Amino acid sequence: MNVLSIQSHVAYGHVGNASAVFPMQRLGVEVWAVHTVQFSNHTGYGAWRGRVFDGPAIEELVEGIAERGVLPSCDGVLSGYMGSADIGTAILRAVARVRAANPAALYCCDPVIGDVGRGVFVRPGIPEFMRDHAVPAADLITPNQFELDYLSGIETRTLAEAKAAVAAVQASGPKVVLVTSLHTKETPDDSIDMLAGEGGRFWRLRTPRLSLSVNGAGDATAALFLVHYARSRSAGEALGAAAASVFGLLRRTAEAGAREILTVAAQDEFVAPSRTFPVEAV
Ligand SMILES: Nc1ncnc2c1ncn2[C@@H]1O[C@H](COP(=O)(O)OP(=O)(O)O)[C@@H](O)[C@H]1O
Ligand SMILES: Cc1ncc(COP(=O)(O)O)c(C=O)c1O
Numbered sequence: 001m002n003v004l005s006i007q008s009h010v011a012y013g014h015v016g017n018a019s020a021v022f023p024m025q026r027l028g029v030e031v032w033a034v035h036t037v038q039f040s041n042h043t044g045y046g047a048w049r050g051r052v053f054d055g056p057a058i059e060e061l062v063e064g065i066a067e068r069g070v071l072p073s074c075d076g077v078l079s080g081y082m083g084s085a086d087i088g089t090a091i092l093r094a095v096a097r098v099r100a101a102n103p104a105a106l107y108c109c110d111p112v113i114g115d116v117g118r119g120v121f122v123r124p125g126i127p128e129f130m131r132d133h134a135v136p137a138a139d140l141i142t143p144n145q146f147e148l149d150y151l152s153g154i155e156t157r158t159l160a161e162a163k164a165a166v167a168a169v170q171a172s173g174p175k176v177v178l179v180t181s182l183h184t185k186e187t188p189d190d191s192i193d194m195l196a197g198e199g200g201r202f203w204r205l206r207t208p209r210l211s212l213s214v215n216g217a218g219d220a221t222a223a224l225f226l227v228h229y230a231r232s233r234s235a236g237e238a239l240g241a242a243a244a245s246v247f248g249l250l251r252r253t254a255e256a257g258a259r260e261i262l263t264v265a266a267q268d269e270f271v272a273p274s275r276t277f278p279v280e281a282v
């Protein structure tokens, strides 16, 4: 399996491609990594250095890959943090080129916009670009609850509202939706939910809430979900596999008290998660 992964990159730590690429490789996937920004570290530190690339820089790399004649063997495109709407347009052009070469390729869009508590943390114009262009073009999307609420225009407080929001977003295009870090009235305070929706069916998975706050977990989640979905073609199965790996990764990170997720040290969790959780039809 070959995945074109177009997202941010950091030199130090693990967010964006620095979080997504290695778990996919560990699962045996060839990853063609194109970086939308190259920063010293993630923006959660409040200070960072580096540059945001532009649309033409992305298109140039995709053109070079196309010149190798390999686009027909691309099985999926994964996108995350975009940096600018111009980069977003270049990503959607890449998706169109891949689909033209391989109509079966899947586009998984992690609509990085913001987070509960932190609010919107992307540049002006990006939230609208995600909602109006990127999400409608995607086969799979992996919003957190804040992003789901923004994309659907529904403030989700209950499981029923979350399901309605997923259905509303699906009506705009994506067949499969994975909601991360979901907390509804039904969620116990010591737990965290994920909700997957496909074809009018919904599955929920609940894990303990770990006492840590890190960046990059969402990027790893989207990558793992894409790979497992592409292999199983089942949103429920992909949810179970991705969530177990991310939980193992974060449990190890919490135990170590690390500021960055332990993408390398906890790599066995990507292949053989130490703990799995029931996937419940809801
Ligand atoms: N404190 C936590 N305890 C347990 N799991 C967590 C925690 N934070 C994140 N996760 C897991 O990582 C997944 C993705 O993280 P999330 O924070 O939702 O992504 P994003 O960074 O995109 O907002 C969540 O759905 C959850 O399964
Ligand atoms: C450069 C960059 N990419 C991606 C992310 C996304 O991280 P997360 O998975 O926590 O949403 C962040 C968040 O800080 C970031 O700074």
Ligand SMILES: [Mg+2]
Pocket (backbone or CB within 6 Å): 110, 112, 144, 218, 219
């Ligand atoms: Mg995210």
